[in-house]
Amino acid sequence: MSRRDRRGRGLRGDLIPVSVPAYRTRAEQFDDLVVATVAQIERRWEKQLHGAEFAVEEVPASDPAPWEARGVPLARLFPEQAGHPARIVLYRRPIEMRAPGRNDLDRVVHAIVVEQVAQLLGESPSDIDPDYDERSGG
Numbered sequence: 169m170s171r172r173d174r175r176g177r178g179l180r181g182d183l184i185p186v187s188v189p190a191y192r193t194r195a196e197q198f199d200d201l202v203v204a205t206v207a208q209i210e211r212r213w214e215k216q217l218h219g220a221e222f223a224v225e226e227v228p229a230s231d232p233a234p235w236e237a238r239g240v241p242l243a244r245l246f247p248e249q250a251g252h253p254a255r256i257v258l259y260r261r262p263i264e265m266r267a268p269g270r271n272d273l274d275r276v277v278h279a280i281v282v283e284q285v286a287q288l289l290g291e292s293p294s295d296i297d298p299d300y301d302e303r304s305g306g
Contacts, residue, residue, distance in 0.1 A: 198260045199224055201274060205281045209296065216289050219248075221255040222281075228259050242266060243280050245287050256284040275301075 192200075206222050228241050240262045248254040258280060267273040279293075282300050286293040293300040 194264070195224075195226075195260060198264070198273075198277075201277050202258055202281070205278050208278075209281060209285055213285065213289065213296065217285065219253045220288065221253050223255060223257045224260055225257055226259070227261050242276075243284050245284050247288070254288055256281070256288065258284075 202222065202224055210217055228244065241259065242263050243256060243258045246252075246255040246257070258277070263276060263280065264273065267276040278297075279301065282293045282297045285291075286296045289296070
């Protein structure tokens with residue numbers, strides 16, 4: 169299949185080589201950021217987080233929980249129940265909208281994961297991560 173249009177113009181090849189970090193999509197980069205953040209927290213809380221799942225979705229479902237009426241959630245904690253493990257879900261698009269830049273995105277994702285893990289474990293966020301800054305999170 170030709171990648172050129174009928175006049176011989178158009179893309180000739182990939183715009184970005186596979187070896188360049190920008191080749192990964194924003195969603196893939198966000199997933200990598202969440203995995204790195206969770207791995208950092210799991211080092212200290214491995215035993216308590218055993219079996220817990222972490223996931224990323226683009227946006228939250230359109231049916232918010234009653235306590236979420238004040239805005240779009242950035243993440244949700246689904247406690248363990250009926251044979252299903254506890255699950256923390258982060259919502260990529262609302263989080264990206266909240267963070268104006270890449271450095272801010274790192275900080276916001278970290279704070280949100282810390283807050284959700286704290287809620288799951290019944291701890292304070294500063295117990296989960298002594299460097300936690302409540303002004304950073306969701």
